[in-house]
Amino acid sequence: MNTLLPFSSDYMEGAYPAILERLTAINTIPQDGYGTDGISEEARKKILEACQCPNGEVHFLSGGTQTNAVVIDAILRRYEGVIAASTGHVSIHEAGAIEYTGHKVIELPQHQGKLSASDVARFMENFEADASKDHLVQPGMVYISQPTEYGTLYTKQELAELSDVCKKYSLSLYADGARLAYALATPENDVSLADLATYCTAFYIGGTKCGALIGEAVVLPKKGLIPHFFTTIKQHGTLLAKGWLLGTQFDVLFSDNCYERIGKTAIEYADAIRKTLKDNGFDFYFPTATNQIFVIMDNQKLTAFSKKVAYSMWEAYDADHTVIRLATSWATTKENTDKLIACLKEL
Numbered sequence: 001m002n003t004l005l006p007f008s009s010d011y012m013e014g015a016y017p018a019i020l021e022r023l024t025a026i027n028t029i030p031q032d033g034y035g036t037d038g039i040s041e042e043a044r045k046k047i048l049e050a051c052q053c054p055n056g057e058v059h060f061l062s063g064g065t066q067t068n069a070v071v072i073d074a075i076l077r078r079y080e081g082v083i084a085a086s087t088g089h090v091s092i093h094e095a096g097a098i099e100y101t102g103h104k105v106i107e108l109p110q111h112q113g114k115l116s117a118s119d120v121a122r123f124m125e126n127f128e129a130d131a132s133k134d135h136l137v138q139p140g141m142v143y144i145s146q147p148t149e150y151g152t153l154y155t156k157q158e159l160a161e162l163s164d165v166c167k168k169y170s171l172s173l174y175a176d177g178a179r180l181a182y183a184l185a186t187p188e189n190d191v192s193l194a195d196l197a198t199y200c201t202a203f204y205i206g207g208t209k210c211g212a213l214i215g216e217a218v219v220l221p222k223k224g225l226i227p228h229f230f231t232t233i234k235q236h237g238t239l240l241a242k243g244w245l246l247g248t249q250f251d252v253l254f255s256d257n258c259y260e261r262i263g264k265t266a267i268e269y270a271d272a273i274r275k276t277l278k279d280n281g282f283d284f285y286f287p288t289a290t291n292q293i294f295v296i297m298d299n300q301k302l303t304a305f306s307k308k309v310a311y312s313m314w315e316a317y318d319a320d321h322t323v324i325r326l327a328t329s330w331a332t333t334k335e336n337t338d339k340l341i342a343c344l345k346e347l
Contacts, residue, residue, distance in 0.1 A: 004310040005340050009209075010179065010291060010329035016211035016262060019252045023245070031244040034230075035060050040247025046254035047205065047217055052194040057220040059229060060246035064178045065094045066238040067204050067216045072141060073101040074232045075172050075202065075225075080140030082174075083120060085110035087149050089176060104137045112286050113150030115142065117161035124169045141201075142166055145176035146191060147183045151292030156190045163199035175203035181210035181330070182291040185263030189289075197221040207249055211262045211330045215246040266291040266328040269337040273326060276341045285314075285323045293326045301347045308343050 006012050014020070031037040044058040061067045068090055072082050081104035084091050090098050091105050098105050108119050120142060127133055142162060147153050154162075166173040175196055183189050196203045197219060207215040220226060233239045240246060253259045270291045277284070277295055285294035296317050297305065302324065305311075312325040328337070 005308060005336050005343070006310055007326045007328065007332075007336075007340060008310040008312050010182070010266070010327045011209045013329060013331035015213040015249070016252070016258070016330060018258070019212060019249050022248055022252050026244075026248065031242075033241050033243060034234075034239055035243030035247055037244040037247060039244055039251050043217075043247045043251035043254060047219065047250065050193050050254055050259075051197040051219055051221070053197040053219070053221040055223050056197065057223050057225075057229070059218045059220075059233060060240075060243060060250065061204075061216050061218060061233065061238050062214050062240060062246065063208060064089070064176065064204075064206065064216055065097050066236070067218060068094065068143075068176060069097045069101055070233055070236045070238055071174060071202055071204070071218060071226075072098055072103060072143070073236070074229060075174070076103050076140045077138075078102060079138050081106045081137040082141040082143050083108055083115070083123065083139055083171070084143040085113060085115045085148070087113050088115075088143055089145055089149050089178070090143055093149070105143075106137065106139060110150075113148030113152045114154060114158070115144055115162065117158065117165045120162065121165045121168075124165070124171075128169075139169070139171060141172040141174055143174050143176065145178065146196070146203075147179050147186075147288075147290045147292070150286065150294065151288035151290045152286070153183055153186065153189050153289065154191060156195055159191055159195060159199045166201075172201035173199065175200045177204050178206040178216070179209050179291065180206050181259055181263040182266055183263075184260050185267050186289050187267075201225065205250075205259070207246075207253065209329070210259070211253060212246075212249040215249050217246075217250050262330045263291065266330055266332055269332050269334070270326075270328045272337060273328070273340060273344075276344050280345060280347075282344070285317075291328045294323055295326065296321050297324055305343065305347060309340060 083106045086107040087110045205217040283296045314323040
């Protein structure tokens with residue numbers, strides 16, 4: 001049994017207790033398959049209400065990589081690619097899943113994990129002016145995540161600017177919300193679910209990293225945007241026969257503002273860890289406000305630290321230092337946070 005303090009990621013625990021209680025309560029009640037059950041339909045209504053797009057669509061898929069691959073493949077034409085930051089999840093942490101569907105990921109520079117509207121506009125201007133553009137992969141979409149792979153946040157203004165550029169060049173704007181609950185719980189955040197529905201062509205609300213056992217909810221603010229999307233999901237092998245398993249979890253998460261509350265303790269504990277790191281002379285790779293913390297650690301200290309704490313190795317900083325990631329989650333406890341803080345003070 002792993003006895004290290006669990007701060008390596010935000011999907012290490014099971015599910016929010018109310019979800020397990022609900023699943024247990026309906027366990028032996030027969031449900032219609034493939035997400036056509038009444039519970040899933042109620043969950044869809046609650047999500048669309050929270051996103052303030054009552055005429056949209058919601059589809060439940062099992063995981064983030066599957067969701068990104070299906071949505072991107074469904075929206076793009078065969079000859080189109082997706083623009084993403086060089087540090088975007090689809091660029092580095094999905095094992096080429098997007099390219100496997102036949103679509104190139106077109107990488108642009110990142111700014112603390114984010115794409116800038118000016119960089120996208122400059123790329124599109126140059127692309128349109130290229131006399132050989134018909135020989136190139138055609139850009140068809142811009143991919144972002146909220147929060148980013150580096151735990152940073154797009155502001156509402158940045159989201160609006162990206163949306164304007166996408167509209168100018170007829171690009172879809174797609175937001176990966178794997179950790180969206182933590183963005184919504186961060187005081188510095190000013191982007192709501194309704195804002196995502198306003199500015200994005202499509203986005204998904206993360207469940208796997210935000211209190212669900214498994215599952216993500218794709219939101220299409222405009223109904224019919226992707227013809228036969230249900231069939232496309234099945235064609236990709238990502239349609240669950242027991243779709244009610246996903247729908248039920250999101251029905252719980254979108255009752256009594258649970259989803260917008262579930263990440264608050266993660267942010268509180270992450271802030272306490274950040275304060276300890278700062279007070280004890282550690283350097284951050286860059287500032288973040290969400291549940292992910294990127295710290296530059298001396299390799300000798302890291303050797304001692306690794307005997308007590310589970311963390312994510314990120315990248316080498318120099319010959320003597322390494323960037324590591326510490327992550328809190330909805331399930332992080334004060335007891336473990338206090339123990340981590342004590343470990344950091346001892347280094």
